[in-house]
Amino acid sequence: MTDEEQRVLESEQRLEEAVEHAEFAISVRGLRNRFGDQIVHEDLDLDVRKGEILGVVGGSGTGKSVLMRSIIGLQIPDAGEVHVFGEPMIGRLDDEEALAVRKRWGVLFQGGALFSTLTVAENVEVPLREYYPNINATLRDEIAAYKIRMTGLPCEAGPKYPSELSGGMKKRAGLARALALDPDLLFLDEPTAGLDPIGAAAFDAQTRELQQTLGLTVFLITHDLDTLFSICDRVAVLADRKVIAVGTIAELLATDHPWIQEYFNGPRGRAAVSAQKAHSGQAQGGAGLAERQ
Amino acid sequence: MQSAELQQEQGDDGTIVRLAGNLAVAHLGSLPDRLDALRGPVATVDLSGVTHIDTIGAWTVHRFALAHNASLRGVSDEARRLIDEVGKECEPVAIRPEAEYPLIRVLSEIGVATRTAGHTMVGLLGFFGGTLVTAWTLIRHPRRVRMHAIVQRLEVVGVSALAIIGLMSFLIGIVIAQQGSVQLRQFGLEVMTINLVGRLTFRELGVLMTAIMVAGRSGSAFAAQLGTMKLTEEIDAMRTIGVSPMEALVMPRVIAAVVMMPLLGFYASIVAIIGGGFLCAVALDIPPVTFVQRIREVVPITDVYVGMIKAPVFGLIIAICGCYQGMQVESNAEEVGNRTTAAVVQAIFLVIVLDAFFAVFFTWVGWI
Numbered sequence: 001m002t003d004e005e006q007r008v009l010e011s012e013q014r015l016e017e018a019v020e021h022a023e024f025a026i027s028v029r030g031l032r033n034r035f036g037d038q039i040v041h042e043d044l045d046l047d048v049r050k051g052e053i054l055g056v057v058g059g060s061g062t063g064k065s066v067l068m069r070s071i072i073g074l075q076i077p078d079a080g081e082v083h084v085f086g087e088p089m090i091g092r093l094d095d096e097e098a099l100a101v102r103k104r105w106g107v108l109f110q111g112g113a114l115f116s117t118l119t120v121a122e123n124v125e126v127p128l129r130e131y132y133p134n135i136n137a138t139l140r141d142e143i144a145a146y147k148i149r150m151t152g153l154p155c156e157a158g159p160k161y162p163s164e165l166s167g168g169m170k171k172r173a174g175l176a177r178a179l180a181l182d183p184d185l186l187f188l189d190e191p192t193a194g195l196d197p198i199g200a201a202a203f204d205a206q207t208r209e210l211q212q213t214l215g216l217t218v219f220l221i222t223h224d225l226d227t228l229f230s231i232c233d234r235v236a237v238l239a240d241r242k243v244i245a246v247g248t249i250a251e252l253l254a255t256d257h258p259w260i261q262e263y264f265n266g267p268r269g270r271a272a273v274s275a276q277k278a279h280s281g282q283a284q285g286g287a288g289l290a291e292r293q
Numbered sequence: 294m295q296s297a298e299l300q301q302e303q304g305d306d307g308t309i310v311r312l313a314g315n316l317a318v319a320h321l322g323s324l325p326d327r328l329d330a331l332r333g334p335v336a337t338v339d340l341s342g343v344t345h346i347d348t349i350g351a352w353t354v355h356r357f358a359l360a361h362n363a364s365l366r367g368v369s370d371e372a373r374r375l376i377d378e379v380g381k382e383c384e385p386v387a388i389r390p391e392a393e394y395p396l397i398r399v400l401s402e403i404g405v406a407t408r409t410a411g412h413t414m415v416g417l418l419g420f421f422g423g424t425l426v427t428a429w430t431l432i433r434h435p436r437r438v439r440m441h442a443i444v445q446r447l448e449v450v451g452v453s454a455l456a457i458i459g460l461m462s463f464l465i466g467i468v469i470a471q472q473g474s475v476q477l478r479q480f481g482l483e484v485m486t487i488n489l490v491g492r493l494t495f496r497e498l499g500v501l502m503t504a505i506m507v508a509g510r511s512g513s514a515f516a517a518q519l520g521t522m523k524l525t526e527e528i529d530a531m532r533t534i535g536v537s538p539m540e541a542l543v544m545p546r547v548i549a550a551v552v553m554m555p556l557l558g559f560y561a562s563i564v565a566i567i568g569g570g571f572l573c574a575v576a577l578d579i580p581p582v583t584f585v586q587r588i589r590e591v592v593p594i595t596d597v598y599v600g601m602i603k604a605p606v607f608g609l610i611i612a613i614c615g616c617y618q619g620m621q622v623e624s625n626a627e628e629v630g631n632r633t634t635a636a637v638v639q640a641i642f643l644v645i646v647l648d649a650f651f652a653v654f655f656t657w658v659g660w661i
Contacts, residue, residue: 012319016345103319116627121388132318139325142356143349145386146379150348158386163625182318182347213378214348 011100015085019104022086025050025185025217026071031080033066040066042241044080053211053218054246055228057263058238064221065110067238068187071219072107073098084185103131105185106178110193112170114162120173121148121158127180144180151176152206168199172206179210186211188220192227200224204231225264225272230279237263296320297350298342299327306336310363313342316350325353333361341367351375413639420617424547427539439545446549450511451557458506462494462561465502466568469493474577483577487584490569491592499562500554500600501648504607507554508640512615515546516636519619520629528620538620547612554608555601562600595660603651607644614640 026048033041040063048054058064069075071082073089082089087101114123124144128135135143148158151172162170171191178186191207192200208231211218222228228235229249236246239259245252252260263269297320300311310331314320338358340346346354346369355376358365368376393401431438473489519542522528528538566588573579579587618636622628655661 009319016317016319119389121386125388134323135318135321136326136329139353141388143352144388146348146352148386149381150378155386158388159390163627182349213374 008096008100011096012103015087015100015104018085018087019184022050024048024083025085026219027083027086028067028071029081029083031067031070031082032078033063033070033075034078039241041070041077041080044242046236046243046246048217048219049234050217051215052233053208053220053231055232055235056219056221056238057223057228057235059259062238063241064238065189068107068189068219068221072105072187073102103127103181104183105187106181106183107187108171108174108178108189108191110189112162112167112174114170114173114177116162119159119161120153120165120176121145123162123173124148124176124180127177131181144176147176147179148173150210151179152202168195168203171195171203175206179214182214184215184217186216186218188218188222190221190223192222192224197226200226201230207231225268226275229272229276296322297324299324301331304337308333308335309337309339310335310357311339311342312354313344315344316346316354318347318349321350321353328353328357331357335361335363337366338363339366340369340372343369343372346372346375348375348379352379355380413635416621417613417617417639420620421613423539424543424613427537427544428547431540431544437540439541442541442545443548446545447553449514450507450546450549451553454507454510454553454557455560457510458503458557458561459564461502461506462499462564463568463571465498466490466494466565466570467572469498469565470569470572471576474572484579484587486569486573486577487579487587488591490566490573491588492596494562494565494569495592495596495600497600497648497652499565500558500604500607501644503554503558503561503604504611504644505641507550507557507608508611508614508637508644511546511550512611512640513633513637515612515615516619516633517629519543519616520622520632523620523622524626524629543612543616543620546616547609550608550612551605552608554611555604558600558604558607559597562597593660595655599651599655599660603648606647606651610643610647611640614643 024047026046028044028046031041031044031046032039044067046067056064056067066075070077070080071084071089077090080090084101085104087098089098089101114120115126118126121141121144124147125140128140128143145158149155153169153172153176157165157169157173162173165173175188175191188207192203195203204227207218207220210216211231220227220232232249234246234248235252236243237252237257237260238244239257244257245255245260249264253264255261264273296314297316298311298313300313302309302311310328312324316324335357338354340354351372354365354372357363359380365376470486470490474483474486477483477485477489519528522542528542531538531541570581570584570588573584574581615636618632618639622632
């Protein structure tokens with residue numbers, strides 16, 4: 001083993017311990033982002049607990065995507081600190097230890113962001129090839145194959161090119177690529193936008209199942225109230241350039257911020273609440289029935 | 294957290310393989326290869342020493358156990374969950390499309406390219422016909438001509454291009470004069486450089502170079518603009534409102550290119566002659582007055598006609614190629630790029646082919 005490999009392995013081991021011991025998966029402090037005269041974030045704080053699905057909501061232009069890009073290092077903020085598993089991330093895009101952190105997360109962009117010259121399966125193999133070139137080709141193909149199955153894609157999707165896929169399949173393929181390295185942390189940017197309700201519900205269920213199987217922490221930007229109600233453990237609300245509230249939906253409903261009230265108590269919000277109640281009522285009813293039998 | 298380890302021992306019911314340590318992808322190392330190399334039969338795989346495992350480790354264990362038909366022992370809940378997840382029954386997933394034989398691939402590519410070329414030629418001809426029909430409609434209903442759009446295109450195609458075309462032509466004039474004078478000096482005919490510059494720029498190079506520049510600047514822009522509008526369904530929206538895209542988008546561009554090409558071509562020829570004159574004055578000691586006088590003597594007016602007849606035709610070809618390719622965009626952003634390239638390549642190719650025909654034709658009619 002060369003010195004460099006040894007160093008990489010050591011930093012990975014250190015990070016694994018950090019992942020184990022860190023209290024928060026992501027911790028953002030005093031974040032400030034500005035585009036020209038427009039201030040998007042000012043003094044923004046946010047903590048994402050390990051193993052939770054955190055939904056991030058906010059009106060258009062409140063900087064949900066900018067927040068995600070700041071955390072994953074695509075946007076360098078004007079001020080503030082971002083820690084992922086306790087590691088500071090700002091300004092360390094090419095750092096070796098920051099690289100170890102990057103292996104621990106997967107990102108699903110809005111349109112899937114698949115590489116158009118590669119097939120779906122080859123897309124999934126890209127992170128494996130990049131970080132673990134020693135894995136032999138057969139094993140790599142097999143890994144890509146089960147990641148594809150795991151995200152609910154049909155088997156014939158493997159050798160297809162992204163341009164031959166529907167929107168929903170592109171997102172699943174993007175998810176398979178994000179999960180290629182078994183990350184601890186998954187970023188999803190509006191995963192159900194543009195999907196039909198059945199596809200969206202299936203994607204939500206898949207996300208929940210994967211999160212439980214793999215023990216993921218999920219940072220989920222969404223506009224979809226059904227997603228918020230059905231799979232998010234906590235919800236963070238972005239407004240007035242900061243995170244104005246974080247909590248379960250019940251906690252959020254108890255606050256009296258006008259935007260939150262309008263968001264959750266508007267016609268769509270109420271519909272989602274009643275759908276959720278009906279759903280859980282049915283589940284309880286079903287359980288009760290089973291007990292009686 | 295130590296790396297993955299492998300031990301082999303003989304048990305009561307056959308070989309036992311013990312895996313221990315961290316079976317996450319970062320720590321697997323050569324374990325998959327060592328497992329592959331291991332000769333069976335293996336009865337049991339013992340995982341009781343495993344501290345950590347991820348899906349890649351789980352898959353490695355699963356495929357090994359499956360290959361040897363071995364049973365698993367000492368599996369933690371975490372490992373059990375992952376192994377069950379990766380081991381779900383499913384049809385095999387192909388990674389790449391099936392490869393073809395090279396010979397068949399080459400043949401099929403030649404066939405496809407020939408067909409595409411044929412289709413494009415027919416399509417271009419059809420589009421040209423469509424443009425003529427639209428032009429005829431506009432002539433009969435002059436109120437439907439969109440002056441605003443036309444003026445806007447005239448500015449983009451013509452006025453904005455003055456600087457770059459001027460600079461290019463000036464340099465071309467200098468290069469012709471310089472290269473020509475070097476050759477003509479061998480015969481003591483340096484003064485003939487003026488004939489060379491004057492006749493070449495007006496007859497051929499002024500218009501041809503302008504056409505190439507306009508194809509690169511505006512032909513590509515036409516294809517990219519219309520292609521993007523196709524993608525965002527702007528053109529479909531236009532049709533549903535009852536606006537004909539041929540009238541609103543294609544005609545202004547065609548008219549702008551047809552009107553602007555002769556003007557730009559003439560301008561380019563003049564600037565190229567100024568460039569040639571500049572070099573003659575600096576390097577050959579021919580005073581500008583003499584230069585202008587000579588030009589008037591040696592360049593027949595038919596040379597100017599030749600250039601000015603060719604220019605609008607070239608403009609038409611450039612606009613038609615650009616608009617046609619733009620309107621052909623169907624599916625995705627990648628196609629816009631390909632179509633834009635195709636528009637420029639076709640326009641320049643057709644311009645040069647037609648230029649050759651013009652050269653023969655004008656010689657035939659006696660405009661030598």
